[in-house]
């Protein structure tokens with residue numbers, strides 16, 4: 001049986017049996033839906049070997065080829081399976097640990113991500129360090145064999161459910177900019193960590209403020225050497241802008257299908273301008289898919305990851321606008337439905353993981369070699 005067939009059979013059986021209620025839950029602007037059920041689903045996937053497909057087998061993965069990973073994501077979208085809750089672990093910190101972690105760290109942190117037992121969040125942004133990430137002020141010092149972390153993070157997605165946070169912080173007193181930063185793995189459910197949800201346009205809270213006030217983590221919970229955090233942090237961003245979006249992009253197809261169905265139902269599909277936008281959206285999605293596959297063939301995406309990030313996020317924001325347009329006036333009133341939530345949440349796509357302006361600067365300087 002091919003991996004595609006195996007995945008299809010597994011998803012069909014699971015989503016018509018114990019997880020029938022989980023179908024279609026989550027997604028942009030709907031992250032609050034069925035959190036506990038989706039966590040149980042994550043563990044169910046992990047138990048049957050359907051998380052972290054690309055990882056080596058010794059850490060619970062399948063060392064799957066790119067073709068097999070794509071096949072799995074396509075089947076996942078086709079089955080209308082729920083949005084994953086473990087994507088930050090699988091897509092961001094997991095590959096970073098594989099690249100920079102010691103053997104001990106790999107054995108400690110990778111299997112619980114694969115099993116769906118531990119969820120992660122990303123502690124980079126601060127009130128004065130977003131696009132200008134090197135301005136980080138959160139600091140950590142070694143005390144009694146532990147790192148003690150103090151400072152504030154903001155816009156931390158899923159911090160309210162996370163067990164661990166990868167925190168970029170300053171460990172050399174008086175250091176400036178990219179120097180003296182380190183990459184710490186900090187447990188969230190401990191004294192000294194306070195999470196305050198931020199209400200978003202959708203009325204829900206996907207992200208949070210996180211206050212570290214003497215939060216502690218073991219001395220060994222650092223990826224890379226002290227002071228080498230910037231290099232590790234940039235590698236994570238490469239994954240965030242690149243490979244980890246594979247599943248997300250394939251999910252886009254499902255959203256576009258929903259927009260097309262709505263256009264047919266409301267009659268918007270008969271409007272020549274909207275019709276043109278729908279076709280354009282479909283074509284661009286195909287281009288995006290092919291470009292993503294090309295990029296993912298390179299071992300370590302560099303500025304190409306910025307091209308992919310710019311392209312998918314701008315596309316998704318336009319899809320949100322189209323979703324609103326095909327609903328006509330109905331889209332402006334009543335309880336928020338999935339398409340309205342898509343419209344509202346997709347405004348954020350061109351901001352997180354580096355804003356579109358920042359991606360264009362990276363492309364200009366590193367790909368086109370324009371003057372700084």
Ligand SMILES: Cc1cc2nc3c(=O)[nH]c(=O)nc-3n(C[C@H](O)[C@H](O)[C@H](O)COP(=O)(O)OP(=O)(O)OC[C@H]3O[C@@H](n4cnc5c(N)ncnc54)[C@H](O)[C@@H]3O)c2cc1C
Pocket residue numbers: 121122123124125126127129130131132154155156157158207348351352353354355356357358361
């Ligand atoms: C939904 C969502 C989830 C997020 N999740 C996380 C998370 O989990 N963890 C985390 O650490 N962060 C997260 N972020 C934060 C995100 O990474 C930052 O919002 C982003 O990096 C921009 O930083 P900022 O908000 O401080 O805006 P600023 O950096 O203040 O930028 C404001 C505006 O100025 C523009 N700008 C800034 N500098 C330049 C420049 N040099 N040239 C041209 N234009 C510029 C920007 O493009 C933007 O339009 C999330 C953000 C969102 C919206």
